[in-house]
Amino acid sequence: MSGEVILNVENLNKAFGGLQATDNVSYEMMTGELSAIIGPNGAGKSTFFNLITGYHAVDSGKVFFKDRDITNWPPHKITRLGIARAFQVSNIYPRLTTYENVRQATLAQQRRTLNFFTPANRLAKKETMQLLEITGLSQQANMISGNLSQGDKKRLELAIALGSKPELVFLDEPTAGMSGEETHETMELVKRLNREIGLTILFTEHDMSVVFGYARRLTVLHQGAVIAEGTPEEVRDNEEAQRVYLGEEA
Amino acid sequence: MEILTKRYWWLGLVFIGALVLPLVVGEFWVHVAIEILILGLFAVSFNMIFGNMGQLSFGHAAYYGVGAYATGLLMVRASVPLPICLAASMVAAGICALILGYFCVRLTGIYFAILTLAFGQLLYYIIFQWYSFTRGDDGLQGIIPPGALFSATYYYYFTLFIVTGALIAMWYVNESPFGYTMRAIRENADRTRFIGINVRRYMLINFVVAGMFAGRNWHQSGIPVFMTVIGGPLGFFGPMIGSIIYTFLMAFVTGFTEYWPLTIGLVIMFVVLFLPGGVLGLVEQKMKVFRSRDLETRGDRSAETGSS
Numbered sequence: 001m002s003g004e005v006i007l008n009v010e011n012l013n014k015a016f017g018g019l020q021a022t023d024n025v026s027y028e029m030m031t032g033e034l035s036a037i038i039g040p041n042g043a044g045k046s047t048f049f050n051l052i053t054g055y056h057a058v059d060s061g062k063v064f065f066k067d068r069d070i071t072n073w074p075p076h077k078i079t080r081l082g083i084a085r086a087f088q089v090s091n092i093y094p095r096l097t098t099y100e101n102v103r104q105a106t107l108a109q110q111r112r113t114l115n116f117f118t119p120a121n122r123l124a125k126k127e128t129m130q131l132l133e134i135t136g137l138s139q140q141a142n143m144i145s146g147n148l149s150q151g152d153k154k155r156l157e158l159a160i161a162l163g164s165k166p167e168l169v170f171l172d173e174p175t176a177g178m179s180g181e182e183t184h185e186t187m188e189l190v191k192r193l194n195r196e197i198g199l200t201i202l203f204t205e206h207d208m209s210v211v212f213g214y215a216r217r218l219t220v221l222h223q224g225a226v227i228a229e230g231t232p233e234e235v236r237d238n239e240e241a242q243r244v245y246l247g248e249e250a
Numbered sequence: 251m252e253i254l255t256k257r258y259w260w261l262g263l264v265f266i267g268a269l270v271l272p273l274v275v276g277e278f279w280v281h282v283a284i285e286i287l288i289l290g291l292f293a294v295s296f297n298m299i300f301g302n303m304g305q306l307s308f309g310h311a312a313y314y315g316v317g318a319y320a321t322g323l324l325m326v327r328a329s330v331p332l333p334i335c336l337a338a339s340m341v342a343a344g345i346c347a348l349i350l351g352y353f354c355v356r357l358t359g360i361y362f363a364i365l366t367l368a369f370g371q372l373l374y375y376i377i378f379q380w381y382s383f384t385r386g387d388d389g390l391q392g393i394i395p396p397g398a399l400f401s402a403t404y405y406y407y408f409t410l411f412i413v414t415g416a417l418i419a420m421w422y423v424n425e426s427p428f429g430y431t432m433r434a435i436r437e438n439a440d441r442t443r444f445i446g447i448n449v450r451r452y453m454l455i456n457f458v459v460a461g462m463f464a465g466r467n468w469h470q471s472g473i474p475v476f477m478t479v480i481g482g483p484l485g486f487f488g489p490m491i492g493s494i495i496y497t498f499l500m501a502f503v504t505g506f507t508e509y510w511p512l513t514i515g516l517v518i519m520f521v522v523l524f525l526p527g528g529v530l531g532l533v534e535q536k537m538k539v540f541r542s543r544d545l546e547t548r549g550d551r552s553a554e555t556g557s558s
Binding site: 053055074075076077079080084085087091092093094095096100103104105107108109112113114115116117118119120121123160163164 | 422423425426427428429430431433434437438440441442443444445446447448449452455459
């Protein structure tokens with residue numbers, strides 16, 4: 001399956017007032033990639049995800065998913081087509097249990113949400129338990145999700161995204177707020193999902209050791225524009241990338 | 251059913267109590283009970299929008315009204331039998347909700363509330379001005395229920411039957427994937443879009459379903475709101491409990507004072523300030539404290555005796 005273009009973004013632009021949040025960005029992803037987008041705060045990483053997944057309308061440019069023009073499609077249609085996302089600030093159902101959170105995504109994926117008469121607790125059990133298990137949340141299944149630790153909330157985000165059975169996943173800082181141990185576990189899971197089930201994954205991350213350790217291709221955004229792209233080594237050696245981003249960190 | 255039998259055994263007791271009620275109380279209280287049932291059903295259906303979808307609908311009385319007028323007009327003008335009229339009232343209320351909902355679900359929060367209020371008022375004036383068809387504020391004369399329903403007791407059982415059936419149906423909807431999807435939309439509409447759900451369409455469907463269950467008094471748009479606030483919006487039976495308290499209180503208070511609106515206003519203030527989860531919320535909280543105490547005593551008696 002790998003080797004085919006899964007995502008193709010052409011000359012994408014988005015301004016908020018006078019701020020050019022996305023500046024003529026073109027981007028291509030092959031099926032089976034595990035790549036990262038980096039850049040300082042406000043570089044336009046989240047906006048980029050928001051434009052592709054239909055959260056914001058684009059000013060100009062095109063987004064293609066498997067050769068299909070999905071520019072400005074509503075989020076629910078894009079999700080059904082096979083693109084899921086986990087948000088930067090955990091975006092869960094805080095008054096429902098962890099189990100119910102994941103089950104909701106699974107029920108939606110199984111097109112069962114218009115079922116009015118079967119109690120929900122009889123449906124999608126196996127799939128939900130499986131997702132909780134691979135994301136390490138089985139123990140917390142019956143906890144009210146708003147009471148989970150920050151790290152567990154991020155894992156729940158990931159479990160919800162996987163519940164949509166996507167082909168392409170956007171993870172916006174998947175390890176934010178996690179301890180070193182948790183970060184490692186989560187990124188190993190991301191790697192396994194990519195290798196074992198061939199999920200195409202694009203993530204953003206602040207922690208450079210995570211980025212260089214896991215991403216096979218990096219794209220550097222600065223003030224909404226792509227300033228460098230390549231393997232981690234190439235980006236590390238890129239002067240402009242060093243100047244605007246890596247340099248600041250050091 | 252499992253959950254129903256395990257956690258809600260007390261409902262069986264309530265139902266048996268409801269069955270024997272007309273045998274033990276006078277006709278006045280039977281009428282009060284009928285009122286409780288009808289308004290309770292109305293409030294539970296209102297809560298499908300308020301509690302589950304998280305939106306405050308002031309127009310809910312419109313469906314109640316449209317349903318009532320549909321039944322009334324069919325009986326008076328076309329002499330249609332009652333069961334068909336009741337089915338027709340649900341359809342009429344549903345269609346009305348579909349039209350109103352089409353516009354209302356585009357908005358949320360305060361804007362949703364205001365638009366539903368505006369539509370409710372619009373319908374109110376149509377009904378009261380369209381004299382030739384609805385008889386306006388003279389009301390519909392000559393609605394003759396089937397002979398048996400003249401008796402308060404029979405009317406009570408008839409209402410109990412209909413309301414129980416509707417409550418069971420709404421319970422199932424509440425526990426279904428659709429019910430959970432509505433809670434998901436209340437909790438986080440954005441996330442729900444990103445799991446592949448067309449949020450606006452689901453809100454509209456919910457609006458219509460809730461409207462159908464509501465589908466009979468006008469300028470009473472506040473009543474289901476009051477009942478829900480008193481009973482508690484987050485539990486399925488909250489509005490029903492609210493209906494019992496509200497109707498009893500009204501029957502009792504209006505017996506010796508004309509300041510009913512003042513009284514209910516004070517009650518609502520008290521509930522909002524001191525019981526944000528309503529009566530049901532209070533009961534659940536007490537139960538939780540009770541249960542956790544129970545666990546503590548079982549788990550660690552020495553610690554408890556030590557501390558006390």
